[in-house]
Amino acid sequence: MKPGLAALGMGVFALAMPACVLQAQEASATFQPPRTEWGDPDLTGMWPLEVGQTPMQRNPRYGDQAYLTDEEYEAALKAAIELNQGADVEERSDTLGAGSWFERGRVLRQTSLVMEPANGRIPPLTEEGKRRSEASRSSWDNDVFETIFDFNSLDRCITRGLPATMIPFPYNNGVEIFQAPGYVVFNHEMIHETRIIPVFDRPQLPDEMRTWLGDSRGHWEGNTLVVVSTNFNGESPMVIVGPTNQKLMTSDQLKVTEHFTMTGSDTIRYEAWIEDPVILTAPFKMDFPWRRDESYESFEYACHEGNTLIPAYIKATSPRFAAERAAGIAAREAAHRDAGKITPE
Known part of the structure; x- marks a missing residue:
């Protein structure tokens, strides 16, 4: 547990935790992961973030209830089955x-997915956070x-950013992990982003150097990969x-601390602890399981190739291009009339 956040509702979590979850956590505490040839815990493989049926922030009606009851879980499973039949429903209705x-x-x-604070929700924004958002x-x-x-940045096909890149999405959830001596690499299906994490004693970037996904440095604490990004x-x-989702931005003071711990063979x-004192009045923590699925295959994420949609949106909506749009429409109508496709009134 990261110092400074341990007190955020863990007593409530333990009291509300179903017996099956407690047993799984006890079993995973003794798990010894396989090792790479150079001796690091082996995390390699495909780990799609396919837990999108669980919201990032808790529905307020649950309050501090961190886990579903047996009855609520059964109802959620049934609802998920229905929701995942969307393609079949559309095919039957020809839509x-x-x-x-x-x-x-x-x-x-x-x-x-947010498990701290105890209400499972992102803490209130600062006044500056509200203004920026x-x-x-x-x-x-x-x-x-x-x-x-x-x-x-997502509209522009640059990045989802952090922590957003590590949050499930309705599609393109593939995350493939590669390892080499001194490095762990996360390759994301969405935008094909690649996070290259050095896990050796490498100096942090100078403070004046700022990037979209930050500067990440990793190290091993026992069997846990710890990654700190600034x-x-x-x-x-x-x-x-x-x-x-609520509108929520970041600042250059964002800090993301991630732990990756193998709890079983798959x-x-x-x-992930997220801190941003410019935007948030307090930090929050996401905590959820990943499951290996080597049958999952990443699709090409073409986004909008050549970024052609950005200028197209501007030309189609900006008042600066109103005269150009009107002239273009008039020219097309004239061409259609000449071709006999439009009958003059």
Whole structure:
């Protein structure tokens, strides 16, 4: 447990934890993972983040209840089965929608991926955090686009950012781990981002050097890979902006501390502490299991090739291009009339 956060509701978690979860954690505490040729715990393989049926933030109706009861879990499993049949429902109704490509994955016993603080929710924003989040722009909450800064980093196919990159999404959830002496590499299906983590004594980047995914440094604490990331540029969202997520930005003071611990031959416990004193009034922690699935194959993530949609959105919506759009429409109508496709009134 990371110092300074241990007191955030762990007593409540233990009291609410189902017996099956406690037994699994006790068994995993003694697990000894296989080793690489150079002696590090071997995390290699495909670990898709297919736990999207569990929300990042807890529904307020659960309060401090960290785990579903048996009855609630059975109901959640049934609801997940129905939701995952979206493609079949659309095929029977001869429609095409998100059901044909959303992959929400499995249901956890947890009521949220955020497990600290005790209410399973991101702490309140600072005043500066509110200001930055309200000022942020993206294709989800904007109809008129004037510059590239009206699009966030995911719109622009740059990055989901951290911790967003490590949060399940409705699709493209593949995460493949590679290892070499002194390095652990996370290759993400979404945007094909690659996080190259040195796990030897390598100096941190100078403070003036800032990147989209920060500067990550790793080390082993027993069987746990610990990765600390700093030096962020503060220009990406903290969570993916969408119809159900709150707008939440980052600053250059963001710090993400991650723990990767193998708890079984095909399971990892993923923990991430997120601190950003400019944006958040307090830190929070995500804690959820990963499961290896070597049958999972990553698809090409073409995004919008050549970034052609960014200028297209601007030209299609910005008042600066109104005259150009009107002239283009008039020219196309004239060409159609000349071709006999439009009958003059």
